[in-house]
Amino acid sequence: MNNINILGCGYAHPSNAVSNYDLESIVETSHDWIVQRTGIENRYISEDENTSDLAYQASLQALKNHQIDRSTIDCIIVATMTPDYITPSVACLVRDRLGLDQHVLCFDVNGACSGFIYALQVAKDLLNSYQRILIIGSETLSKIVDFTDRNTCVLFGDGAGAMIIEKGSHEILQVSNAIEDSKHVLYADGLKLTKGLSNQDVTPQYLKMEGTDVFRFAIKVLEETITELLSQSNKTIDEIDCIIPHQANYRIIKHVAKKLDIPMSKFFIDVQEFGNTSAASVPIAYADAVEKKRITHDSCVMLIGFGAGLTYGGVLIK
Ligand code: ACO
Numbered sequence: 196m197n198n199i200n201i202l203g204c205g206y207a208h209p210s211n212a213v214s215n216y217d218l219e220s221i222v223e224t225s226h227d228w229i230v231q232r233t234g235i236e237n238r239y240i241s242e243d244e245n246t247s248d249l250a251y252q253a254s255l256q257a258l259k260n261h262q263i264d265r266s267t268i269d270c271i272i273v274a275t276m277t278p279d280y281i282t283p284s285v286a287c288l289v290r291d292r293l294g295l296d297q298h299v300l301c302f303d304v305n306g307a308c309s310g311f312i313y314a315l316q317v318a319k320d321l322l323n324s325y326q327r328i329l330i331i332g333s334e335t336l337s338k339i340v341d342f343t344d345r346n347t348c349v350l351f352g353d354g355a356g357a358m359i360i361e362k363g364s365h366e367i368l369q370v371s372n373a374i375e376d377s378k379h380v381l382y383a384d385g386l387k388l389t390k391g392l393s394n395q396d397v398t399p400q401y402l403k404m405e406g407t408d409v410f411r412f413a414i415k416v417l418e419e420t421i422t423e424l425l426s427q428s429n430k431t432i433d434e435i436d437c438i439i440p441h442q443a444n445y446r447i448i449k450h451v452a453k454k455l456d457i458p459m460s461k462f463f464i465d466v467q468e469f470g471n472t473s474a475a476s477v478p479i480a481y482a483d484a485v486e487k488k489r490i491t492h493d494s495c496v497m498l499i500g501f502g503a504g505l506t507y508g509g510v511l512i513k
Contacts, residue, residue: 250357372506
């Protein structure tokens, strides 16, 4: 099992901030409803930045903030469900933008809101073959959000977070990810149709979600993952510096905190600023927490993702 060091992190978002008040003019909703039901006050929606642009910006921040020589990166993994293209991968586009060597291993992971956790778990194992791995969660969810559906459009935002790791001294424990209900409560049809020889256009479909079912799933797996990581590590909650869960809804975190009797101050939450950015949410929150000096790269932190698939996963870095 590989131990890791986190060398750097960074995040980026589109320049276009969209408040709840802005959404009031698009769908029948209100700032108060969105804040009370989700905790979200703001999100960033891309006008011309694509997923690779945000991923690149977040990577530059991670390299710059911690003065890392980009030529030492030998592997790039991007977690996303909204890539620029079906192929090439976002990771390849980032490699090109960074001007890195063609021998850098590049690939994308689609694990929806659990994507960054899965990418980190894979990266940790790849440290036997690669020295410095750039892991990015990046999304332009606005591509697949239906801005006529108030049930979903108020929840999501665009953004990217990046982390650079190498072999080191911090043990990393992980919860593997159960998968239930592949396509009933949270999905975007996208290219589901086969077209045979017809060459007919396949119209991409918007994200659809049964919010209450996903809410119940999220509470259950967040609680289970925290409990399992504590049990694996033989640690008490007091020994954990910070829990950084997927930023989907403030109420999900509050519910689990109450159930497990964990003070809310133990969680890092920035859903109010970014909304739900799917695979980008955990690395954005991690970099935001470092920037706000809530944690350092030596802190004992739990990172937990959950979302479409249904998927979930967590890591404890100690
Ligand atoms: N503004 C005003 N009213 C609204 C809005 C809105 N934006 N959206 C829904 N409503 C209405 C509904 O129509 C409903 O009205 P009705 O009672 O007249 O039918 C009422 O508000 C209550 O709706 P609910 O869906 O029951 O509201 P709920 O409290 O469950 O909150 C929410 C909805 C925020 C979506 C919640 O269910 C949730 O957060 N679910 C989990 C989302 C999540 O965790 N996603 C993570 C994965 S995302 C991914 O993987 C891509």
